[in-house]
Amino acid sequence: MKPSLIVQKYGGTSVGSIERIRAVAKRVAHTVEQGHRVVVVVSAMGDETDRLVQLAEQLLAGSPTTPSQQREWDMLLSTGEQVSIALLALALQQLGYTALSMTAAQVGIFTTRDHMRARILEIHTERLQHHLERGEVVVVAGFQGITSPTELEITTLGRGGSDTTAVALAVALQAQLCEIYTDVPGVFTTDPRKVPEARLLPEITSAEMLELASLGAQVLHPRSVEIARNYGVKLRVRSSLLPFQGEEANLGTFIVSPPAPPGIPRGGLEMGLAVDTVEVDRDQAKLVLVGVPDRPGIAAQLFQGIAAAGVNVDLILQSLQFSPEDASLSTQPTNDIAFTVSRSQVREAAAVAQRIGQELGCEAVMVDEAVAKVSIAGVGMIGRPGIAAQMFQVLAKAGINLQMISMSEMKVSCVVAAERAGDAALALGESFQVIPRLHRPQPFPRDPLQPAARHPVRGIALDLKQSRLGIRKVPDRPGTAAHLFGQLAAAGVIVDTIIQSQRGYHNGIPSNDIAFTVPQDQAGAAEAVCQQVARDLQAAGVDIDHEIAKVSIVGAEMEAHPGVAAHLFATLAAAGINIEMIATSEIKVSCVVRREQGLLALRTIHRAFELDKP
Ligand SMILES: Nc1ncnc2c1ncn2[C@@H]1O[C@H](COP(=O)(O)OP(=O)(O)O)[C@@H](O)[C@H]1O
Numbered sequence: 001m002k003p004s005l006i007v008q009k010y011g012g013t014s015v016g017s018i019e020r021i022r023a024v025a026k027r028v029a030h031t032v033e034q035g036h037r038v039v040v041v042v043s044a045m046g047d048e049t050d051r052l053v054q055l056a057e058q059l060l061a062g063s064p065t066t067p068s069q070q071r072e073w074d075m076l077l078s079t080g081e082q083v084s085i086a087l088l089a090l091a092l093q094q095l096g097y098t099a100l101s102m103t104a105a106q107v108g109i110f111t112t113r114d115h116m117r118a119r120i121l122e123i124h125t126e127r128l129q130h131h132l133e134r135g136e137v138v139v140v141a142g143f144q145g146i147t148s149p150t151e152l153e154i155t156t157l158g159r160g161g162s163d164t165t166a167v168a169l170a171v172a173l174q175a176q177l178c179e180i181y182t183d184v185p186g187v188f189t190t191d192p193r194k195v196p197e198a199r200l201l202p203e204i205t206s207a208e209m210l211e212l213a214s215l216g217a218q219v220l221h222p223r224s225v226e227i228a229r230n231y232g233v234k235l236r237v238r239s240s241l242l243p244f245q246g247e248e249a250n251l252g253t254f255i256v257s258p259p260a261p262p263g264i265p266r267g268g269l270e271m272g273l274a275v276d277t278v279e280v281d282r283d284q285a286k287l288v289l290v291g292v293p294d295r296p297g298i299a300a301q302l303f304q305g306i307a308a309a310g311v312n313v314d315l316i317l318q319s320l321q322f323s324p325e326d327a328s329l330s331t332q333p334t335n336d337i338a339f340t341v342s343r344s345q346v347r348e349a350a351a352v353a354q355r356i357g358q359e360l361g362c363e364a365v366m367v368d369e370a371v372a373k374v375s376i377a378g379v380g381m382i383g384r385p386g387i388a389a390q391m392f393q394v395l396a397k398a399g400i401n402l403q404m405i406s407m408s409e410m411k412v413s414c415v416v417a418a419e420r421a422g423d424a425a426l427a428l429g430e431s432f433q434v435i436p437r438l439h440r441p442q443p444f445p446r447d448p449l450q451p452a453a454r455h456p457v458r459g460i461a462l463d464l465k466q467s468r469l470g471i472r473k474v475p476d477r478p479g480t481a482a483h484l485f486g487q488l489a490a491a492g493v494i495v496d497t498i499i500q501s502q503r504g505y506h507n508g509i510p511s512n513d514i515a516f517t518v519p520q521d522q523a524g525a526a527e528a529v530c531q532q533v534a535r536d537l538q539a540a541g542v543d544i545d546h547e548i549a550k551v552s553i554v555g556a557e558m559e560a561h562p563g564v565a566a567h568l569f570a571t572l573a574a575a576g577i578n579i580e581m582i583a584t585s586e587i588k589v590s591c592v593v594r595r596e597q598g599l600l601a602l603r604t605i606h607r608a609f610e611l612d613k614p
Pocket residue numbers: 010011012013014043160181182183184186187188189190191192193216217218219220459
């Protein structure tokens with residue numbers, strides 16, 4: 001019988017010293033002794049990649065901006081892995097195994113030409129197979145790629161990209177298992193370094209893991225989860241640091257994916273259909289509270305009231321905080337809170353919104369029953385900023401105005417006038433080559449006020465590496481989002497959470513605020529684009545804030561548990577934490593808070609949802 005093939009990946013900390021490299025070699029040797037063939041992927045030693053980044057940043061006095069600078073950046077950063085593969089191969093040889101190291105060019109890991117964020121197209125397996133068949137262990141450099149056999153340009157996949165190399169190799173080699181060895185015993189309910197009571201999850205679905213990873217849980221590179229999910233790779237995260245005493249004590253976490261569709265092509269690995277779903281939800285009504293005082297407890301009061309009335313909330317968006325110098329508003333900073341509910345519950349929701357709106361002294365409460373939600377979704381959207389821009393362009397071309405936008409890495413939803421929903425879905429279906437479908441709601445549970453009872457929340461992520469940008473008073477007409485996000489995509493900026501909410505008037509024209517978050521290292525580029533777009537559109541101005549933290553709860557069953565969001569808001573309010581931005585999707589709720597309160601928010605929420613309990 002042919003021995004089974006396992007791809008093992010060891011991260012930076014796991015190969016951070018010669019001692020640790022020796023320990024990794026022993027672990028690999030143990031796997032070989034159990035009768036498996038092994039391909040090992042390693043990252044650079046310890047903080048080596050950070051050190052290389054600092055050298056280049058020192059020289060450039062910042063991040064690379066031109067294509068030629070980005071080329072050299074990849075040339076530099078890819079060297080870290082070349083050191084660790086050679087050392088691990090030597091350590092294996094010392095233990096008496098035939099082992100050799102290979103760079104991406106030697107293996108044939110071909111990527112797109114996008115320096116610093118290249119995507120894997122194809123992996124040649126002949127050389128690897130040749131060595132494996134001779135019983136050798138091959139140690140492959142993670143994180144790097146090559147553009148073509150003739151061009152031989154070195155690329156990197158983006159920080160943390162070795163996980164993606166490993167899973168892609170597992171697909172190309174049709175490995176039985178891909179193991180990601182790291183410095184914690186698996187995937188936890190949240191980062192165990194930040195919350196010591198976090199619990200190890202024996203398994204998690206790839207959909208949940210994707211959200212957690214893209215919302216800041218760095219334990220897995222989101223794109224590695226994307227590939228595992230698309231190709232049904234058996235993926236496991238476990239510790240390389242636990243004392244080595246047989247593997248029973250180191251079960252780790254299995255990332256569970258649906259089986260791959262039969263005959264799925266293994267070329268174009270990361271270039272599958274970006275969008276696999278175009279969906280329209282006609283059962284929507286929109287409520288907007290305009291000019292809500294900006295202080296802790298407001299969202300909690302509103303959504304607890306809504307939950308108590310038995311109403312299930314779908315999208316929730318809260319716009320950026322307004323600066324008091326904004327002349328058309330009161331001198332108190334205020335927010336807008338917009339949300340959608342099922343049309344059958346709009347009366348109950350409106351009654352609560354009006355009552356609470358009055359108690360809070362809001363400027364207005366608007367209710368609109370003639371709306372629908374159109375969404376595009378797909379794991380292939382991760383890291384491809386052009387996809388959301390394409391959606392907005394398609395809708396703009398069809399003359400469809402966007403009343404609300406909510407976006408996460410894998411899904412963009414727009415609230416539009418109900419009468420245009422059919423046109424919107426058709427135009428999107430045509431553009432993305434997907435047949436549009438109607439959204440099917442999940443059944444409601446019986447007791448909407450017991451959100452924590454069934455643990456609908458699987459994990460919590462804290463992202464401290466985001467900045468928030470906002471453009472105030474963008475004219476409310478078709479094409480504005482297309483213009484802004486088209487420009488951002490052209491500048492290569494990866495936009496995370498986008499929120500557009502209805503606001504009021506500017507220069508007598510109905511206008512919206514658009515707020516979104518971007519990775520901190522792209523904030524400069526994003527701000528330059530926003531300033532230009534604000535001038536083009538005659539918007540009121542641009543806000544930028546680097547001192548934010550984004551804390552997100554994730555769970556596939558959240559949609560069927562009304563009241564989870566309300567519980568989250570109440571928890572933050574009770575801890576005196578103000579929520580500056582809210583964005584929801586079916587399986588996550590994200591809140592932007594002050595950066596210095598991020599950790600407190602994370603710990604408090606973890607406890608409030610009883611994730612520390614079995
Ligand atoms: N939900 C989570 N479960 C486990 N680890 C997490 C989680 N969220 C964040 N982390 C962090 O991810 C780290 C592992 O990722 P990383 O440092 O990139 O490892 P490696 O160098 O092995 O690739 C852990 O040390 C932990 O602090």
